[in-house]
Amino acid sequence: MNKKEFDNFFKPYSKNVDNASKHGFWKLSDSLITQIIKDNIPVDINEETVILDAGGGTGRWVCDLSKVYKSRFIIYDLSNHMLKKAMRNIKNADIENRVQFIEGDLKNMERIEPNSVDYIISIYSPISFIYKKEKAFSEMYRVLKKGGKIIIMGHGFYNAIFSKINNFCTEAGVLDVLDKEKMVKWGERVPKLNVFSKEILEDDLQKAGFAPDKTYGIPIFVQPGPEDFDSENIKKSKISSALEKKDFFNEVFKLEMKYNSQPTVANRGMNMFAVAIKN
Template sequence: MALIDVPSPDSTQHEVLDYFRKKADGYDQVDEQVYWRLSDQLLWEALQEYVLPHVPVGGRLLDAGGGTGRWTQRILRERPDLTCVLFDLSPDMTRHATAKAEEGGYLQRLTVVNGDLMDVEHRLAGDLFDLVISFHNVLGFVADPDEVLRQLVTLMAPGAQMALVLPNRYHTAFFNVHVGMLEDAESAVSDARGRFTPDMPVMHLFTPELLHERLVGLGLTVSVRTGFPTLIYPGYQETQIEGTSAGVFRSLSDPQSYERILKMERRMLAEPSLAERGNNLFFVACQGPAS
Protein backbone atom coordinates (compact mmCIF):
# COMPACT_ATOMS: atom_id res chain seq x y z
CA MET A 1 0.00 0.00 0.00
CA ALA A 2 1.34 3.43 -0.93
CA LEU A 3 0.33 6.87 0.34
CA ILE A 4 1.01 9.94 -1.79
CA ASP A 5 0.63 13.48 -0.43
CA VAL A 6 -1.55 16.28 -1.73
CA PRO A 7 -0.32 19.72 -2.93
CA SER A 8 -1.49 22.78 -1.00
CA PRO A 9 -5.22 23.39 -1.68
CA ASP A 10 -6.78 26.64 -2.89
CA SER A 11 -9.58 28.47 -1.04
CA THR A 12 -12.38 26.36 -2.61
CA GLN A 13 -10.57 23.19 -1.66
CA HIS A 14 -10.20 24.51 1.89
CA GLU A 15 -13.99 24.71 2.19
CA VAL A 16 -14.42 21.10 1.03
CA LEU A 17 -11.52 19.89 3.17
CA ASP A 18 -12.94 21.56 6.26
CA TYR A 19 -16.39 20.07 5.63
CA PHE A 20 -15.03 16.52 5.39
CA ARG A 21 -12.50 17.02 8.19
CA LYS A 22 -15.44 17.59 10.54
CA LYS A 23 -17.30 14.52 9.24
CA ALA A 24 -14.44 12.08 8.69
CA ASP A 25 -14.36 10.26 12.04
CA GLY A 26 -18.11 9.61 12.07
CA TYR A 27 -18.74 9.36 8.34
CA ASP A 28 -19.22 5.60 8.19
CA GLN A 29 -21.96 5.76 10.81
CA VAL A 30 -24.32 6.40 7.90
CA ASP A 31 -24.22 2.60 7.50
CA GLU A 32 -26.46 2.49 10.59
CA GLN A 33 -29.20 4.68 9.03
CA VAL A 34 -31.94 2.57 7.49
CA TYR A 35 -32.42 4.82 4.45
CA TRP A 36 -28.74 4.64 3.50
CA ARG A 37 -28.74 0.87 4.05
CA LEU A 38 -31.49 0.65 1.44
CA SER A 39 -29.67 3.01 -0.91
CA ASP A 40 -26.36 1.16 -0.51
CA GLN A 41 -28.03 -2.20 -1.06
CA LEU A 42 -29.49 -0.97 -4.34
CA LEU A 43 -26.13 0.40 -5.49
CA TRP A 44 -24.29 -2.77 -4.53
CA GLU A 45 -26.77 -4.98 -6.36
CA ALA A 46 -26.51 -2.72 -9.42
CA LEU A 47 -22.72 -3.03 -9.34
CA GLN A 48 -22.94 -6.80 -9.05
CA GLU A 49 -25.37 -7.03 -11.96
CA TYR A 50 -24.16 -4.39 -14.40
CA VAL A 51 -20.51 -3.67 -13.62
CA LEU A 52 -18.36 -6.18 -11.76
CA PRO A 53 -18.99 -9.15 -14.12
CA HIS A 54 -17.35 -7.13 -16.91
CA VAL A 55 -14.17 -6.21 -15.00
CA PRO A 56 -11.34 -8.48 -16.20
CA VAL A 57 -9.49 -10.77 -13.82
CA GLY A 58 -6.49 -8.93 -12.41
CA GLY A 59 -8.03 -5.59 -13.33
CA ARG A 60 -7.35 -2.18 -11.83
CA LEU A 61 -9.90 0.03 -10.05
CA LEU A 62 -9.79 3.81 -9.65
CA ASP A 63 -12.03 5.12 -6.88
CA ALA A 64 -12.21 8.83 -7.73
CA GLY A 65 -13.15 10.65 -4.55
CA GLY A 66 -13.21 7.42 -2.57
CA GLY A 67 -13.13 9.05 0.87
CA THR A 68 -13.18 6.49 3.67
CA GLY A 69 -13.07 3.62 1.19
CA ARG A 70 -16.60 2.33 1.76
CA TRP A 71 -16.95 1.16 -1.84
CA THR A 72 -13.31 0.24 -2.37
CA GLN A 73 -13.68 -2.08 0.62
CA ARG A 74 -16.75 -3.81 -0.80
CA ILE A 75 -15.29 -4.23 -4.26
CA LEU A 76 -11.86 -5.47 -3.18
CA ARG A 77 -13.45 -7.99 -0.81
CA GLU A 78 -15.76 -9.21 -3.57
CA ARG A 79 -12.92 -9.32 -6.11
CA PRO A 80 -9.62 -10.35 -4.45
CA ASP A 81 -7.97 -10.31 -7.90
CA LEU A 82 -8.31 -6.52 -8.25
CA THR A 83 -6.00 -3.71 -7.18
CA CYS A 84 -7.12 -0.16 -6.51
CA VAL A 85 -6.00 3.46 -6.46
CA LEU A 86 -8.18 5.52 -4.15
CA PHE A 87 -7.86 9.22 -5.04
CA ASP A 88 -9.36 11.78 -2.67
CA LEU A 89 -8.80 15.36 -1.58
CA SER A 90 -9.19 14.74 2.17
CA PRO A 91 -6.43 13.05 4.19
CA ASP A 92 -8.85 12.98 7.12
CA MET A 93 -11.15 10.72 5.11
CA THR A 94 -8.51 8.53 3.47
CA ARG A 95 -6.80 7.58 6.73
CA HIS A 96 -9.95 5.60 7.46
CA ALA A 97 -9.65 3.88 4.07
CA THR A 98 -6.08 2.88 4.96
CA ALA A 99 -7.18 1.55 8.36
CA LYS A 100 -9.93 -0.53 6.73
CA ALA A 101 -7.48 -1.98 4.22
CA GLU A 102 -5.07 -2.95 6.97
CA GLU A 103 -7.82 -4.55 9.04
CA GLY A 104 -9.37 -6.22 5.99
CA GLY A 105 -6.14 -7.71 4.68
CA TYR A 106 -6.02 -5.90 1.33
CA LEU A 107 -3.48 -3.19 2.18
CA GLN A 108 -1.05 -4.44 -0.47
CA ARG A 109 -3.74 -4.04 -3.15
CA LEU A 110 -4.50 -0.40 -2.30
CA THR A 111 -2.71 2.83 -3.16
CA VAL A 112 -4.08 6.02 -1.60
CA VAL A 113 -3.41 9.30 -3.40
CA ASN A 114 -4.45 12.58 -1.79
CA GLY A 115 -5.13 15.22 -4.41
CA ASP A 116 -7.59 17.39 -6.31
CA LEU A 117 -9.52 15.56 -9.03
CA MET A 118 -8.96 18.60 -11.24
CA ASP A 119 -5.37 17.34 -11.45
CA VAL A 120 -6.04 13.58 -11.56
CA GLU A 121 -4.83 13.09 -15.15
CA HIS A 122 -1.43 14.57 -14.26
CA ARG A 123 -1.14 12.89 -10.86
CA LEU A 124 -1.89 9.43 -12.29
CA ALA A 125 -0.15 9.94 -15.64
CA GLY A 126 0.75 6.60 -17.22
CA ASP A 127 -1.84 4.63 -15.25
CA LEU A 128 -4.81 2.94 -16.92
CA PHE A 129 -7.80 1.43 -15.15
CA ASP A 130 -10.39 -1.20 -16.04
CA LEU A 131 -13.04 0.36 -13.80
CA VAL A 132 -13.38 3.99 -12.70
CA ILE A 133 -15.96 4.78 -10.03
CA SER A 134 -17.04 8.11 -8.56
CA PHE A 135 -19.94 7.89 -6.15
CA HIS A 136 -22.45 10.23 -4.54
CA ASN A 137 -21.58 13.94 -4.39
CA VAL A 138 -17.91 13.79 -5.41
CA LEU A 139 -18.21 15.30 -8.89
CA GLY A 140 -20.54 17.92 -7.46
CA PHE A 141 -17.73 19.28 -5.29
CA VAL A 142 -15.05 19.70 -7.97
CA ALA A 143 -14.43 23.05 -9.68
CA ASP A 144 -15.29 21.78 -13.19
CA PRO A 145 -17.09 18.42 -13.48
CA ASP A 146 -16.78 18.32 -17.27
CA GLU A 147 -13.01 18.68 -17.05
CA VAL A 148 -12.74 15.99 -14.36
CA LEU A 149 -14.84 13.61 -16.46
CA ARG A 150 -12.59 14.30 -19.44
CA GLN A 151 -9.50 13.53 -17.35
CA LEU A 152 -11.01 10.34 -15.94
CA VAL A 153 -11.77 9.10 -19.46
CA THR A 154 -8.07 9.46 -20.34
CA LEU A 155 -7.29 7.04 -17.50
CA MET A 156 -9.62 4.33 -18.80
CA ALA A 157 -8.06 1.27 -20.43
CA PRO A 158 -9.56 -0.02 -23.70
CA GLY A 159 -12.91 -1.61 -22.90
CA ALA A 160 -12.97 -0.07 -19.40
CA GLN A 161 -16.13 1.01 -17.57
CA MET A 162 -17.00 4.15 -15.63
CA ALA A 163 -19.70 3.95 -12.94
CA LEU A 164 -21.06 7.21 -11.54
CA VAL A 165 -23.44 8.15 -8.73
CA LEU A 166 -24.25 11.86 -8.88
CA PRO A 167 -26.55 14.39 -7.17
CA ASN A 168 -29.81 14.80 -9.10
CA ARG A 169 -30.77 18.40 -9.79
CA TYR A 170 -34.50 17.61 -9.72
CA HIS A 171 -34.38 15.82 -6.38
CA THR A 172 -32.19 18.53 -4.85
CA ALA A 173 -34.77 21.18 -5.75
CA PHE A 174 -37.59 19.01 -4.35
CA PHE A 175 -35.69 18.31 -1.13
CA ASN A 176 -34.96 21.98 -0.47
CA VAL A 177 -38.59 22.96 -1.01
CA HIS A 178 -39.61 20.11 1.31
CA VAL A 179 -37.39 21.35 4.17
CA GLY A 180 -38.08 25.04 3.56
CA MET A 181 -34.69 26.02 2.11
CA LEU A 182 -36.23 27.99 -0.76
CA GLU A 183 -33.13 29.94 -1.76
CA ASP A 184 -31.26 26.68 -2.27
CA ALA A 185 -34.21 25.27 -4.22
CA GLU A 186 -34.15 28.35 -6.46
CA SER A 187 -30.42 27.88 -7.01
CA ALA A 188 -30.95 24.25 -8.03
CA VAL A 189 -33.65 25.27 -10.50
CA SER A 190 -31.95 28.32 -12.02
CA ASP A 191 -28.22 27.55 -11.74
CA ALA A 192 -27.95 23.75 -11.32
CA ARG A 193 -26.06 24.40 -8.09
CA GLY A 194 -27.26 23.31 -4.68
CA ARG A 195 -26.75 21.71 -1.30
CA PHE A 196 -28.72 19.76 1.29
CA THR A 197 -27.66 21.54 4.48
CA PRO A 198 -26.46 25.09 5.23
CA ASP A 199 -23.00 23.83 6.25
CA MET A 200 -22.37 21.99 2.95
CA PRO A 201 -20.25 23.52 0.19
CA VAL A 202 -22.48 24.32 -2.79
CA MET A 203 -22.39 21.52 -5.40
CA HIS A 204 -22.81 21.21 -9.14
CA LEU A 205 -26.00 19.27 -9.88
CA PHE A 206 -26.77 16.92 -12.77
CA THR A 207 -29.69 15.83 -14.93
CA PRO A 208 -29.90 12.50 -16.78
CA GLU A 209 -30.10 14.13 -20.21
CA LEU A 210 -27.11 16.42 -19.79
CA LEU A 211 -25.00 13.73 -18.13
CA HIS A 212 -25.78 11.34 -20.98
CA GLU A 213 -24.75 13.99 -23.51
CA ARG A 214 -21.49 14.68 -21.68
CA LEU A 215 -20.50 11.01 -21.53
CA VAL A 216 -21.33 10.39 -25.18
CA GLY A 217 -19.44 13.54 -26.10
CA LEU A 218 -16.37 12.07 -24.42
CA GLY A 219 -16.56 9.02 -26.66
CA LEU A 220 -18.21 6.66 -24.16
CA THR A 221 -21.19 4.37 -24.68
CA VAL A 222 -23.81 4.64 -21.91
CA SER A 223 -24.93 1.15 -20.89
CA VAL A 224 -26.93 2.00 -17.73
CA ARG A 225 -28.94 5.17 -17.13
CA THR A 226 -31.13 5.17 -14.05
CA GLY A 227 -31.57 6.55 -10.54
CA PHE A 228 -32.24 5.36 -6.99
CA PRO A 229 -34.05 5.30 -4.61
CA THR A 230 -37.16 6.45 -6.45
CA LEU A 231 -40.01 5.48 -4.12
CA ILE A 232 -38.73 6.84 -0.82
CA TYR A 233 -36.69 9.98 -0.27
CA PRO A 234 -34.42 11.04 2.59
CA GLY A 235 -35.56 13.60 5.10
CA TYR A 236 -33.40 16.24 6.72
CA GLN A 237 -32.17 13.80 9.37
CA GLU A 238 -30.65 11.59 6.64
CA THR A 239 -28.33 14.47 5.69
CA GLN A 240 -26.77 14.13 9.15
CA ILE A 241 -24.41 11.43 10.38
CA GLU A 242 -26.96 10.00 12.83
CA GLY A 243 -30.71 9.69 13.16
CA THR A 244 -33.73 8.80 11.05
CA SER A 245 -36.56 11.05 9.88
CA ALA A 246 -40.04 10.08 11.09
CA GLY A 247 -41.43 9.29 7.62
CA VAL A 248 -38.43 7.18 6.66
CA PHE A 249 -38.65 5.33 9.97
CA ARG A 250 -42.34 4.54 9.42
CA SER A 251 -41.63 3.16 5.96
CA LEU A 252 -38.44 1.20 6.53
CA SER A 253 -38.14 0.23 10.19
CA ASP A 254 -40.34 -2.86 9.85
CA PRO A 255 -38.25 -5.63 8.19
CA GLN A 256 -41.15 -6.89 6.08
CA SER A 257 -41.96 -3.41 4.82
CA TYR A 258 -38.27 -2.83 4.09
CA GLU A 259 -38.11 -5.96 1.94
CA ARG A 260 -41.29 -5.07 0.05
CA ILE A 261 -39.97 -1.57 -0.69
CA LEU A 262 -36.57 -2.97 -1.67
CA LYS A 263 -38.23 -5.34 -4.12
CA MET A 264 -40.14 -2.47 -5.73
CA GLU A 265 -37.02 -0.30 -5.84
CA ARG A 266 -35.14 -3.08 -7.65
CA ARG A 267 -37.82 -3.12 -10.34
CA MET A 268 -37.72 0.66 -10.65
CA LEU A 269 -33.92 0.63 -10.90
CA ALA A 270 -34.23 -1.33 -14.15
CA GLU A 271 -36.36 1.38 -15.77
CA PRO A 272 -34.17 4.10 -17.38
CA SER A 273 -37.12 6.46 -17.83
CA LEU A 274 -37.31 6.88 -14.03
CA ALA A 275 -33.80 8.32 -13.63
CA GLU A 276 -35.26 11.79 -13.00
CA ARG A 277 -37.05 10.50 -9.88
CA GLY A 278 -33.94 9.14 -8.22
CA ASN A 279 -32.38 10.71 -5.17
CA ASN A 280 -29.14 9.82 -6.95
CA LEU A 281 -28.39 9.35 -10.63
CA PHE A 282 -26.62 6.09 -11.53
CA PHE A 283 -24.84 5.81 -14.87
CA VAL A 284 -22.48 3.24 -16.31
CA ALA A 285 -20.52 4.04 -19.47
CA CYS A 286 -17.81 2.14 -21.28
CA GLN A 287 -15.09 2.49 -23.87
CA GLY A 288 -16.44 1.02 -27.10
CA PRO A 289 -19.80 -0.75 -27.58
CA ALA A 290 -21.83 -1.60 -24.47
CA SER A 291 -21.25 -5.10 -23.09
Protein backbone atom coordinates in the same frame (compact mmCIF):
# COMPACT_ATOMS: atom_id res chain seq x y z
CA MET B 1 -14.69 25.45 -4.19
CA ASN B 2 -11.32 26.30 -2.67
CA LYS B 3 -9.24 23.80 -0.68
CA LYS B 4 -10.09 25.43 2.68
CA GLU B 5 -13.83 25.15 2.04
CA PHE B 6 -13.35 21.55 0.91
CA ASP B 7 -11.34 20.59 4.01
CA ASN B 8 -13.73 22.36 6.39
CA PHE B 9 -16.55 20.19 5.09
CA PHE B 10 -14.79 16.83 4.84
CA LYS B 11 -12.74 16.89 8.07
CA PRO B 12 -15.76 16.44 10.39
CA TYR B 13 -17.59 14.36 7.76
CA SER B 14 -14.79 11.79 7.71
CA LYS B 15 -15.29 10.96 11.40
CA ASN B 16 -18.78 9.46 11.16
CA VAL B 17 -19.53 8.70 7.51
CA ASP B 18 -18.71 5.00 7.92
CA ASN B 19 -21.50 4.59 10.47
CA ALA B 20 -24.29 6.01 8.29
CA SER B 21 -25.11 2.64 6.69
CA LYS B 22 -26.39 1.35 10.03
CA HIS B 23 -29.53 3.42 9.45
CA GLY B 24 -32.30 2.02 7.26
CA PHE B 25 -32.32 4.69 4.55
CA TRP B 26 -28.57 4.55 3.95
CA LYS B 27 -28.54 0.76 4.24
CA LEU B 28 -31.12 0.64 1.44
CA SER B 29 -29.20 3.16 -0.66
CA ASP B 30 -25.94 1.23 -0.17
CA SER B 31 -27.65 -2.04 -1.08
CA LEU B 32 -28.97 -0.56 -4.31
CA ILE B 33 -25.54 0.79 -5.24
CA THR B 34 -23.87 -2.54 -4.48
CA GLN B 35 -26.36 -4.42 -6.64
CA ILE B 36 -25.87 -2.02 -9.56
CA ILE B 37 -22.09 -2.40 -9.34
CA LYS B 38 -22.44 -6.20 -9.33
CA ASP B 39 -24.77 -5.96 -12.33
CA ASN B 40 -22.17 -3.96 -14.27
CA ILE B 41 -18.80 -5.37 -13.15
CA PRO B 42 -18.43 -9.15 -13.49
CA VAL B 43 -17.70 -10.86 -10.18
CA ASP B 44 -15.16 -13.18 -11.82
CA ILE B 45 -12.62 -10.47 -12.75
CA ASN B 46 -9.03 -11.49 -11.95
CA GLU B 47 -6.33 -10.19 -9.61
CA GLU B 48 -4.79 -7.98 -12.32
CA THR B 49 -7.98 -5.99 -12.87
CA VAL B 50 -7.80 -2.43 -11.51
CA ILE B 51 -10.83 -0.65 -10.05
CA LEU B 52 -10.39 3.08 -9.40
CA ASP B 53 -12.60 4.53 -6.67
CA ALA B 54 -12.68 8.18 -7.77
CA GLY B 55 -13.33 10.23 -4.66
CA GLY B 56 -13.04 7.05 -2.59
CA GLY B 57 -13.04 8.83 0.77
CA THR B 58 -12.64 6.53 3.77
CA GLY B 59 -12.31 3.42 1.62
CA ARG B 60 -15.48 1.80 2.91
CA TRP B 61 -16.60 0.87 -0.59
CA VAL B 62 -13.25 -0.71 -1.38
CA CYS B 63 -13.44 -2.68 1.86
CA ASP B 64 -16.90 -3.98 0.92
CA LEU B 65 -16.11 -4.64 -2.74
CA SER B 66 -12.86 -6.42 -1.91
CA LYS B 67 -15.06 -9.23 -0.55
CA VAL B 68 -16.74 -9.52 -3.95
CA TYR B 69 -13.85 -8.89 -6.34
CA LYS B 70 -10.29 -10.27 -6.37
CA SER B 71 -9.07 -7.14 -8.15
CA ARG B 72 -6.65 -4.41 -7.15
CA PHE B 73 -8.02 -1.00 -6.14
CA ILE B 74 -6.96 2.63 -6.23
CA ILE B 75 -8.52 5.00 -3.70
CA TYR B 76 -8.18 8.52 -5.09
CA ASP B 77 -9.32 11.44 -2.95
CA LEU B 78 -8.47 15.09 -2.33
CA SER B 79 -9.19 14.96 1.41
CA ASN B 80 -6.19 14.01 3.54
CA HIS B 81 -8.54 13.40 6.48
CA MET B 82 -10.61 10.93 4.48
CA LEU B 83 -7.53 9.11 3.19
CA LYS B 84 -6.06 8.73 6.67
CA LYS B 85 -9.30 7.06 7.72
CA ALA B 86 -9.17 4.94 4.55
CA MET B 87 -5.68 3.69 5.40
CA ARG B 88 -6.90 2.53 8.81
CA ASN B 89 -9.96 0.86 7.30
CA ILE B 90 -7.92 -0.93 4.64
CA LYS B 91 -5.41 -2.12 7.23
CA ASN B 92 -8.21 -3.44 9.45
CA ALA B 93 -9.68 -5.24 6.44
CA ASP B 94 -6.25 -6.82 5.80
CA ILE B 95 -6.19 -5.87 2.10
CA GLU B 96 -3.24 -3.44 2.11
CA ASN B 97 -1.45 -5.44 -0.59
CA ARG B 98 -4.35 -4.84 -2.99
CA VAL B 99 -4.92 -1.11 -2.47
CA GLN B 100 -3.06 2.01 -3.64
CA PHE B 101 -3.81 5.41 -2.10
CA ILE B 102 -3.47 8.64 -4.05
CA GLU B 103 -4.20 12.08 -2.64
CA GLY B 104 -5.15 14.45 -5.41
CA ASP B 105 -7.71 16.34 -7.44
CA LEU B 106 -9.91 14.40 -9.87
CA LYS B 107 -9.39 17.24 -12.35
CA ASN B 108 -5.71 16.30 -12.65
CA MET B 109 -4.90 12.63 -12.05
CA GLU B 110 -1.36 12.86 -13.43
CA ARG B 111 -0.13 10.07 -11.13
CA ILE B 112 -2.33 7.58 -12.99
CA GLU B 113 -1.12 6.43 -16.40
CA PRO B 114 -3.40 6.73 -19.46
CA ASN B 115 -5.44 3.62 -20.28
CA SER B 116 -4.39 1.87 -17.06
CA VAL B 117 -7.69 1.38 -15.21
CA ASP B 118 -10.28 -1.30 -16.03
CA TYR B 119 -13.24 0.13 -14.10
CA ILE B 120 -14.04 3.42 -12.39
CA ILE B 121 -16.58 3.78 -9.62
CA SER B 122 -17.51 7.11 -8.05
CA ILE B 123 -20.11 6.87 -5.31
CA TYR B 124 -22.12 9.45 -3.37
CA SER B 125 -21.35 12.22 -5.79
CA PRO B 126 -17.71 13.42 -5.72
CA ILE B 127 -18.45 14.95 -9.15
CA SER B 128 -21.02 17.23 -7.51
CA PHE B 129 -18.21 18.90 -5.55
CA ILE B 130 -16.10 19.68 -8.62
CA TYR B 131 -16.86 23.03 -10.23
CA LYS B 132 -14.85 22.40 -13.41
CA LYS B 133 -16.50 19.03 -13.80
CA GLU B 134 -15.62 18.68 -17.49
CA LYS B 135 -11.93 18.36 -16.52
CA ALA B 136 -12.72 15.52 -14.13
CA PHE B 137 -14.77 13.68 -16.76
CA SER B 138 -11.92 14.14 -19.23
CA GLU B 139 -9.35 12.78 -16.76
CA MET B 140 -11.47 9.76 -15.96
CA TYR B 141 -11.78 9.07 -19.68
CA ARG B 142 -7.99 9.37 -20.07
CA VAL B 143 -7.09 6.84 -17.37
CA LEU B 144 -9.73 4.26 -18.31
CA LYS B 145 -8.79 1.47 -20.72
CA LYS B 146 -10.60 1.10 -24.02
CA GLY B 147 -13.65 -1.05 -23.37
CA GLY B 148 -13.55 -0.08 -19.71
CA LYS B 149 -16.61 1.03 -17.78
CA ILE B 150 -17.33 3.98 -15.49
CA ILE B 151 -20.14 3.96 -12.91
CA ILE B 152 -20.52 7.48 -11.55
CA MET B 153 -22.96 9.23 -9.23
CA GLY B 154 -24.09 12.85 -8.95
CA HIS B 155 -26.77 14.64 -6.92
CA GLY B 156 -30.20 14.61 -8.59
CA PHE B 157 -31.44 17.86 -10.15
CA TYR B 158 -35.18 17.18 -9.99
CA ASN B 159 -34.89 15.79 -6.47
CA ALA B 160 -33.14 19.02 -5.45
CA ILE B 161 -36.08 21.06 -6.77
CA PHE B 162 -38.58 18.74 -5.05
CA SER B 163 -36.71 18.95 -1.75
CA LYS B 164 -36.22 22.72 -1.85
CA ILE B 165 -39.95 23.19 -2.45
CA ASN B 166 -41.42 20.57 -0.12
CA ASN B 167 -38.84 20.22 2.66
CA PHE B 168 -37.38 23.73 2.78
CA CYS B 169 -40.22 25.90 1.38
CA THR B 170 -37.33 27.94 0.07
CA GLU B 171 -37.44 31.43 -1.44
CA ALA B 172 -38.46 31.87 -5.05
CA GLY B 173 -35.06 33.35 -5.91
CA VAL B 174 -33.28 30.24 -4.64
CA LEU B 175 -35.41 28.04 -6.88
CA ASP B 176 -34.71 30.27 -9.87
CA VAL B 177 -30.94 30.04 -9.32
CA LEU B 178 -31.14 26.27 -8.86
CA ASP B 179 -33.03 25.92 -12.14
CA LYS B 180 -30.65 28.16 -14.10
CA GLU B 181 -27.30 27.14 -12.62
CA LYS B 182 -27.99 23.45 -11.94
CA MET B 183 -26.31 23.91 -8.56
CA VAL B 184 -27.74 23.61 -5.04
CA LYS B 185 -26.67 24.68 -1.56
CA TRP B 186 -28.14 22.46 1.15
CA GLY B 187 -26.92 24.32 4.22
CA GLU B 188 -24.49 26.81 5.70
CA ARG B 189 -21.73 24.22 6.12
CA VAL B 190 -22.33 22.52 2.80
CA PRO B 191 -20.59 23.86 -0.34
CA LYS B 192 -22.59 24.67 -3.43
CA LEU B 193 -22.98 21.44 -5.42
CA ASN B 194 -23.54 20.42 -9.04
CA VAL B 195 -26.83 18.61 -9.62
CA PHE B 196 -27.61 16.29 -12.53
CA SER B 197 -30.60 14.99 -14.40
CA LYS B 198 -30.26 11.75 -16.34
CA GLU B 199 -29.84 13.83 -19.49
CA ILE B 200 -27.23 16.20 -18.02
CA LEU B 201 -25.07 13.40 -16.62
CA GLU B 202 -25.22 11.37 -19.82
CA ASP B 203 -24.41 14.48 -21.88
CA ASP B 204 -21.38 15.27 -19.68
CA LEU B 205 -20.13 11.71 -20.13
CA GLN B 206 -20.70 11.83 -23.88
CA LYS B 207 -18.82 15.11 -24.23
CA ALA B 208 -15.81 13.47 -22.54
CA GLY B 209 -15.90 10.63 -25.07
CA PHE B 210 -17.86 7.97 -23.16
CA ALA B 211 -20.81 6.04 -24.56
CA PRO B 212 -23.61 6.20 -21.95
CA ASP B 213 -25.19 2.81 -21.31
CA LYS B 214 -27.74 3.12 -18.50
CA THR B 215 -28.65 5.59 -15.76
CA TYR B 216 -30.29 4.73 -12.45
CA GLY B 217 -32.03 6.89 -9.84
CA ILE B 218 -30.82 6.09 -6.29
CA PRO B 219 -33.31 5.84 -4.65
CA ILE B 220 -36.37 6.78 -6.67
CA PHE B 221 -39.25 6.05 -4.28
CA VAL B 222 -37.77 6.41 -0.79
CA GLN B 223 -37.27 9.93 0.55
CA PRO B 224 -34.88 10.42 3.51
CA GLY B 225 -35.97 12.30 6.59
CA PRO B 226 -33.91 15.19 8.01
CA GLU B 227 -32.70 12.82 10.75
CA ASP B 228 -30.91 10.73 8.12
CA PHE B 229 -28.42 13.58 7.67
CA ASP B 230 -27.48 13.75 11.36
CA SER B 231 -23.67 14.08 11.34
CA GLU B 232 -23.44 12.00 14.52
CA ASN B 233 -25.71 9.26 13.13
CA ILE B 234 -27.75 9.23 16.34
CA LYS B 235 -31.17 10.46 15.16
CA LYS B 236 -33.36 8.12 13.15
CA SER B 237 -36.07 9.03 10.65
CA LYS B 238 -39.48 7.39 10.31
CA ILE B 239 -38.46 5.74 7.03
CA SER B 240 -35.19 4.43 8.49
CA SER B 241 -37.11 2.86 11.36
CA ALA B 242 -39.61 1.31 8.95
CA LEU B 243 -36.80 -0.14 6.82
CA GLU B 244 -35.59 -2.13 9.83
CA LYS B 245 -38.47 -4.51 9.08
CA LYS B 246 -36.99 -7.16 6.81
CA ASP B 247 -40.11 -7.80 4.71
CA PHE B 248 -40.64 -4.07 4.11
CA PHE B 249 -36.94 -3.51 3.27
CA ASN B 250 -36.90 -6.42 0.80
CA GLU B 251 -40.07 -5.29 -0.98
CA VAL B 252 -38.85 -1.69 -1.25
CA PHE B 253 -35.48 -2.91 -2.56
CA LYS B 254 -37.25 -5.06 -5.17
CA LEU B 255 -39.42 -2.16 -6.37
CA GLU B 256 -36.46 0.22 -6.51
CA MET B 257 -34.42 -2.20 -8.62
CA LYS B 258 -37.41 -2.99 -10.86
CA TYR B 259 -37.97 0.63 -11.86
CA ASN B 260 -34.86 2.69 -11.07
CA SER B 261 -33.28 2.44 -14.54
CA GLN B 262 -36.46 3.10 -16.51
CA PRO B 263 -35.93 6.35 -18.44
CA THR B 264 -39.30 7.77 -17.39
CA VAL B 265 -38.60 7.13 -13.70
CA ALA B 266 -34.83 7.52 -13.15
CA ASN B 267 -35.02 11.32 -12.80
CA ARG B 268 -36.98 10.86 -9.57
CA GLY B 269 -33.69 9.79 -7.98
CA MET B 270 -32.09 11.53 -5.04
CA ASN B 271 -28.87 10.72 -6.92
CA MET B 272 -28.18 9.90 -10.57
CA PHE B 273 -25.97 6.83 -11.06
CA ALA B 274 -24.78 6.49 -14.65
CA VAL B 275 -22.95 3.66 -16.40
CA ALA B 276 -20.87 4.45 -19.50
CA ILE B 277 -18.23 2.73 -21.62
CA LYS B 278 -15.01 3.92 -23.24
CA ASN B 279 -15.29 2.57 -26.79
